[in-house]
Amino acid sequence: xxxxxxxxxxxxxxxxxxxxxxxxxxxxxxxxxxxxxxxxxxxxxxxxxxxxxxxxxxxxxxxxxxxxxxxxxxxxxxxxxxxxxxxxxxxxxxxxxxxxxxxxxxxxxxxxxxxxxxxxxxxxxxxxxxxxxxxxxxxxxxxxxxxxxxxxxxxxxxxxxxxxxxxxxxxxxxxxxxxxxxxxxxxxxxxxxxxxxxxxxxxxxxxxxxxxxxxxxxxxxxxxxxxxxxxxxxxxxxxxxxxxxxxxxxxxxx
Amino acid sequence: xxxxxxxxxxxxxxxxxxxxxxxxxxxxxxxxxxxxxxxxxxxxxxxxxxxxxxxxxxxxxxxxxxxxxxxxxxxxxxxxxxxxxxxxxxxxxxxxxxxxxxxxxxxxxxxxxxxxxxxxxxxxxxxxxxxxxxxxxxxxxxxxxxxxxxxxxxxxxxxxxxxxxxxxxxxxxxxxxxxxxxxxxxxxxxxxxxxxxxxxxxxxxxxxxxxxxxxxxxxxxxxxxxxxxxxxxxxxxxxxxxxxxxxxxxxxxxxxxxxxxxxxxxxxxxxxxxxxxxxxxxxxxxxxxxxxxxxxxxxxxxxxxxxxxxxxxxxxxxxxxxxxxxxxxxxxxxxxxxxxxxxxxxxxxxxxxxxxxxxxxxxxxxxxxxxxxxxxxxxxxxxxxxxxxxxxxxxxxxxxxxxxxxxxxxxxxxxxxxxxxxxxxxxxxxxxxxxxxxxxxxxxxxxxxxxxxxxxxxxxxxxxxxxxxxxxxxxxxxxxxxxxxxxxxxxxxxxxxxxxxxxxxxxxxxxxxxxxxxxxxxxxxxxxxxxxxxxxxxxxxxxxxxxxxxxxxxxxxxxxxxxxxxxxxxxxxxxxxxxxxxxxxxxxxxxxxxxxxxxxxxxxxxxxxxxxxxxxxxxxxxxxxxxxxxxxxxxxxxxxxxxxxxxxxxxxxxxxxxxxxxxxx
Numbered sequence: 044x045x046x047x048x049x050x051x052x053x054x055x056x057x058x059x060x061x062x063x064x065x066x067x068x069x070x071x072x073x074x075x076x077x078x079x080x081x082x083x084x085x086x087x088x089x090x091x092x093x094x095x096x097x098x099x100x101x102x103x104x105x106x107x108x109x110x111x112x113x114x115x116x117x118x119x120x121x122x123x124x125x126x127x128x129x130x131x132x133x134x135x136x137x138x139x140x141x142x143x144x145x146x147x148x149x150x151x152x153x154x155x156x157x158x159x160x161x162x163x164x165x166x167x168x169x170x171x172x173x174x175x176x177x178x179x180x181x182x183x184x185x186x187x188x189x190x191x192x193x194x195x196x197x198x199x200x201x202x203x204x205x206x207x208x209x210x211x212x213x214x215x216x217x218x219x220x221x222x223x224x225x226x227x228x229x230x231x232x233x234x235x236x237x238x239x240x241x242x243x244x245x246x247x248x249x250x251x252x253x254x255x256x257x258x259x260x261x262x263x264x265x266x267x268x269x270x271x272x273x274x275x276x277x278x279x280x281x282x283x284x285x286x287x288x289x290x291x292x293x294x295x296x297x
Numbered sequence: 298x299x300x301x302x303x304x305x306x307x308x309x310x311x312x313x314x315x316x317x318x319x320x321x322x323x324x325x326x327x328x329x330x331x332x333x334x335x336x337x338x339x340x341x342x343x344x345x346x347x348x349x350x351x352x353x354x355x356x357x358x359x360x361x362x363x364x365x366x367x368x369x370x371x372x373x374x375x376x377x378x379x380x381x382x383x384x385x386x387x388x389x390x391x392x393x394x395x396x397x398x399x400x401x402x403x404x405x406x407x408x409x410x411x412x413x414x415x416x417x418x419x420x421x422x423x424x425x426x427x428x429x430x431x432x433x434x435x436x437x438x439x440x441x442x443x444x445x446x447x448x449x450x451x452x453x454x455x456x457x458x459x460x461x462x463x464x465x466x467x468x469x470x471x472x473x474x475x476x477x478x479x480x481x482x483x484x485x486x487x488x489x490x491x492x493x494x495x496x497x498x499x500x501x502x503x504x505x506x507x508x509x510x511x512x513x514x515x516x517x518x519x520x521x522x523x524x525x526x527x528x529x530x531x532x533x534x535x536x537x538x539x540x541x542x543x544x545x546x547x548x549x550x551x552x553x554x555x556x557x558x559x560x561x562x563x564x565x566x567x568x569x570x571x572x573x574x575x576x577x578x579x580x581x582x583x584x585x586x587x588x589x590x591x592x593x594x595x596x597x598x599x600x601x602x603x604x605x606x607x608x609x610x611x612x613x614x615x616x617x618x619x620x621x622x623x624x625x626x627x628x629x630x631x632x633x634x635x636x637x638x639x640x641x642x643x644x645x646x647x648x649x650x651x652x653x654x655x656x657x658x659x660x661x662x663x664x665x666x667x668x669x670x671x672x673x674x675x676x677x678x679x680x681x682x683x684x685x686x687x688x689x690x691x692x693x694x695x696x697x698x699x700x701x702x703x704x705x706x707x708x709x710x711x712x713x714x715x716x717x718x719x720x721x722x723x724x725x726x727x728x729x730x731x732x733x734x735x736x737x738x739x740x741x742x743x744x745x746x747x748x749x750x751x752x753x754x755x756x757x758x759x760x761x762x763x764x765x766x767x768x769x770x771x772x773x774x775x776x777x778x779x780x781x782x783x784x785x786x787x788x789x790x791x792x793x794x795x796x797x798x799x800x801x802x803x804x805x806x807x808x809x810x811x812x813x814x815x816x817x818x819x820x821x822x823x824x825x826x827x828x829x830x831x832x833x834x835x836x837x838x839x840x841x842x843x844x845x846x847x848x849x850x851x852x853x854x855x856x857x858x859x860x861x862x863x864x865x866x867x868x869x870x871x872x873x874x875x876x877x878x879x880x881x882x883x884x885x886x887x888x889x890x891x892x893x894x895x896x897x898x899x900x901x902x903x904x905x906x907x908x909x910x911x912x913x914x915x916x917x918x919x920x921x922x923x924x925x926x927x928x929x930x931x932x933x934x935x936x937x938x939x940x941x942x943x944x945x946x947x948x949x950x951x952x953x954x955x956x957x958x959x960x961x962x
Contacts, residue, residue, distance in 0.1 A: 125881030125882075129880075143576065144576035153568075153878050157878065162560060
């Protein structure tokens, strides 16, 4: 089943006085199946983050459509967009984006509270989730009291608590050391294995090599894609690496 | 390193930190200008004949110096926190502590030069205007020099010392820190506050104790005493300490309690609000407490001094119902009518136009015999008639009295009451017996003192009776009035000098008695003299109230600005996150906006609370200065609160624009 459909997505930023315009996305099309673990790779400035923002409906495309389960996201009125995002999408960011004012527990519960769920339901969902992510012991601490890896796992828990259709991650390992990165990637593997659809934007080959499919974008356009198939992670890593070399070399054919 | 490096570098640093330095320099300037101007009002070269006023001004100047020191230390702390990262960077780039200290020293020098120079300039510019205002309020003439060199030196000394202290504090603070601490010091403020039951409880107790004193003393103690002032300051101290404790720990602890209540806390609206407030209160507690204390000070000072000034005329009328009031007494047999007629003729000849003339005899006595005694004020029937316009006829031995019984016995004499008077009879009010005298409390009690109206002959008879009883060596005692007083009171048209006129009357009567070897006494007063002396007092107090009120308001405004600045930087990132996790932007903005409103108006609400609690005690203290009209004071308090709220709101609205600008950046 196709979960997310992206059709000819274009995004042009025009400076306020209409002088220069920058084309961040130049017609991107792809589809994500339910349960798929997809990584989007590209250099800095290639349009990855713009793509994610448009997919997340944090930004509107200039041209093109994003459909979630066949429903056009452009048809969702501005007012319901926040609720739509909350109910369907979960986010993990490079800088964690946790709120200092909230304890770890409250940070995780935030989307549920915003959705108006009763407190009992929160407790029921929070416990097993926190245990699974290894943050059951630190629920009463505050973000400044825990390590980067723990913060990111908190962010993952926050993204998962409303059982979203897709988890979107923007450079989730970007601010973590290698051990914390490995742990986080293992968590993503587990999620994918359990059938969770994951869309990750990254420029780390290692992170991408955990995905089932890697999309490469360059200058705002889809350049290439690789399926992992039956490859081992190490082999897939090699293939991604080779593709990147090609990408950097500027070639257009493989 | 180049000798000129530090001066130039320090200057660059200050320019780069304009957003934080400008308000700081403005504070130093404003404080120095205010200090200088207040010091000039206390300078002996200044206003003539203002002895008492000068002492008050000197005390206030000293207090203002201390307040300035505290306030500058606090705002400097804010400035340094904002610059922690910058200093950290410098030290990572290889500046030693000595280097940093030298940088800060130069910055202090510039601050002193700009702040003190600007302050003295502004002070000198507006000082004359301010002194003119003071002179006007006091009804005095403006004298003294344009520039007060002595005060300038004093101001320079005080602010030099304050800035040196601040420099020392900063140097120690930076010296104790490692570069890493400096870099992270900004985010250290983000620690979540903890519930502190002990401090919160202490705060409640302190504020409660202050309130009990302020409200309880006037209710329990009948008489106004000078001790009230002492108690007032004790209450002020308790409430200030309590306010700090409550803001530092109370609000956070209370909110924490709410947070424990899961069913309440985990609701969309409460969730964001409670956590946000805990966080904000934790970081802004001290600043908010200062804003609250300053606001309360402004409200109490302005309302009390304005009401003193507003009640000036009624106060004059209470102690002096007619413009000129002369009272004479003598043992000599004199035709008083003729004598006073002569006095009136003389002042008429001198060009005065006495009106509403009242003449009466008045005899005040207190006697005591084996515990049986009385305290009576006798007024002659003719005088009663001129004062009240009420015609009465009394037989000899008859009286009209406030004494509740039908007969009044004065030693062995019996006086019959022909009728009774209310305690607030117009004559009693006119003679000052109707309980507005500070000694007798404010409830209008006569405290055992009664008015009796009788014929002049009857009064003289009673007087003789008492006198002979005493002379016969009885064991009775008599206090007051050996002889009956003869009085003449009148008004003058506006513009005629009541004091000069009074002196004429007094001199005329005295001249008559001078050749006689006889007992003679006189007690004269006039509205003009009383008004002038009250004006000097009330005017200087009003001046202080308005001046310090304006300064404190400025201080509060500055703190609000600083707080908006720091909240703005914090909220910028908070908006983004809330939007990402699925709160729509409008709702997030509205929720944060309302939290900010609550945070900034909490001090104002608390200040209203404090002012209301202080009302009864301040109301009584005003009595010490001769102001008894609670209604006027209540009105002034409400008016001050309204004006202050408007100004506070304006300050808030203006500074909120800075906040919005930062958040939208």
